[in-house]
Amino acid sequence: MVETLLEKPARNHGEMVTLEAIETPALILDATKLDRNIERLRQRLTNLGVQFRPHVKTAKSIDVARRLFAEGRGPITVSTLAEADYFAAAGFSDITYAVGLSPDKIARVRALVGEGVDLGVLIDSVEQAQALAEAAQGGGPMPAVLIEIDCDGHRGGLLPNDAAVVEIASILRLADIELRGVLTHAGESYACRNGIGLAEAAEGERAAAVAAAELLRRNGHAALVVSVGSTPTAHFARNLAGVTEVRAGVFMFFDLVMHGIGVCALDDIAVSVLATVIGHRPDKGWILIDAGWMAMSRDRGTQKHPVDQGYGLVCDIDGVPWPDLIVADASQEHGIIEARPGSGAPLPDLPIGSRVRILPNHACATGAQHESYQVVENGNRSVVATWPRMRGW
């Protein structure tokens, strides 16, 4: 592990830097917590007897993906074809692109398959199946297909008993395109709080996917893959009978939304934004920092939670939270720290130049604002590596 980390020197070209010295704002990743979060879900899914296909859209980092698969090819899930390109170039060759495929992206998908990537794509309409069938007519590489199933009315997908599920399968068979199976995502599980309803959401997700797979099989089609997943349901599923794989993304970092849903403790959150105090407004009870929404993202995912964390929960430089200190407001490059309304919590003494770490509402959104992770381990302040992130489409 240490060797992996030391492959990439920290920012100042070799000399060890610390959280006191690096430039702010900066995205900090606690690799010890990352490894612990990965191990927790991996163990859980092993016990449930299903394969794990982590979603790398949260991290968008080869270095993080190597903590999931030290040398392997996946399996992984991606949310963009740019992610597929990036991870394929690093040797990941078992990839599911889990966003509905638009016809104009078929050429790019085929190029990836032609380069040897075992790529699964997602569709939920006859039109998409026909577009794939048309593309296949001239021969050449084609991706495998998963049919998106709607388990909770959250986003896209066909209902498990929709006749279009079978119609799509028939179109693909005629075109000699591999139908790999079905995929669903319990996005509504994010509306749960404190763990309540998550086991039921997981069972709903399982049941919908399995029902659609059985519909396909009754009609003479194979459905080798029955894919479900979200971080909340992956952590609360009791029974995954009939499911072959689970997807999850934010589980590796966790965040304040996941804490509010009841999936993790505050101490499990592996990412934070390091910031520096740049001013005070004692008349208003404000401490100003150099991390605004550009560093935190505009994600206000806890806004409707019983505990609204503003733009993030404030910790000291070692990551220990003040329970009622939040970034209450943000402009592009300014954050305003306040005591949580109603808490009456005193403001800590943080002179100009002091450093704090902010736990984010949503790790995927906050991560996307940064070019790299500054990696720490074992609660230390030393930055042991800088891991780049990719972006774009």
Next chain:
Amino acid sequence: MVETLLEKPARNHGEMVTLEAIETPALILDATKLDRNIERLRQRLTNLGVQFRPHVKTAKSIDVARRLFAEGRGPITVSTLAEADYFAAAGFSDITYAVGLSPDKIARVRALVGEGVDLGVLIDSVEQAQALAEAAQGGGPMPAVLIEIDCDGHRGGLLPNDAAVVEIASILRLADIELRGVLTHAGESYACRNGIGLAEAAEGERAAAVAAAELLRRNGHAALVVSVGSTPTAHFARNLAGVTEVRAGVFMFFDLVMHGIGVCALDDIAVSVLATVIGHRPDKGWILIDAGWMAMSRDRGTQKHPVDQGYGLVCDIDGVPWPDLIVADASQEHGIIEARPGSGAPLPDLPIGSRVRILPNHACATGAQHESYQVVENGNRSVVATWPRMRGW
């Protein structure tokens, strides 16, 4: 103008590409509207007799800045030292860094001054002045200083009559550091709607800055620069007596927040996100597109406006809005288009693969999600240039 644009070929290496063909999601910039927006504010400020120091944090692009200053060195305003580095490298040498200076950034600021940049920095405390004075002790390049004044309780800054304004000036004088003047920003003008209250906000901004400058002068200090600005107040100020310069950023692109505040027409908005339809849920009245919050940002700036635009207002590929069609919800790479609640507007016929353009709530936030602008002109669909954006700190 055409020459400038053609300097950078569009995505496919020379061959003309169009909005029908480029990959989505993509950030589209209408250079004709950009130029019109720039000319509008430039003319207004010329009439008011003040200098214009545009804020380049909205665009983060040399190519956009070149529409403001075809060959010049500025003056510009920046929100990060990374912006200062980037624009300085392109020849912009008159720069104000308009975020409160933390002591650990002094070394980087001095390096920029040492490279020949006429750099102004912002402070609002005795501690920051003392940190600058300490840094100056050994000699070497130092930035000029502006004192941040609070005109509306929005963020940082000293009240115009605060004795600390004079104390800071005295500390700087003893250390032989140039006190350039005062700076304020009427951030609360964003709370106005339909233009109401903006002239008053502009007058409050002017009066606070002028009062602080007069306090300095009464105490024997110079205050050559009296800097005010926000896009709303810049467009509604009636009298800028005593002000020497105006700053504004989002004016160049505009967005739905500015439309809601009453500063621009929908047709003035120069940036949009091009997206492709990837699915339908007729049972729910949804059209799904491949632009989620990663492409739009999580900014919900119109959430509390009388007209809530969701994650953005939907236009056809030529940028003509459907008045009641919005991106009502978003996940990382999915947007859900719906009729505005209560409007009863019919959904347009948009088959899978159709292209739409989404006007953003907040141009600064949406722009930050993208690596480059795809530039169009004169209402045409041809992409005449790709302009990169910078990021980071």
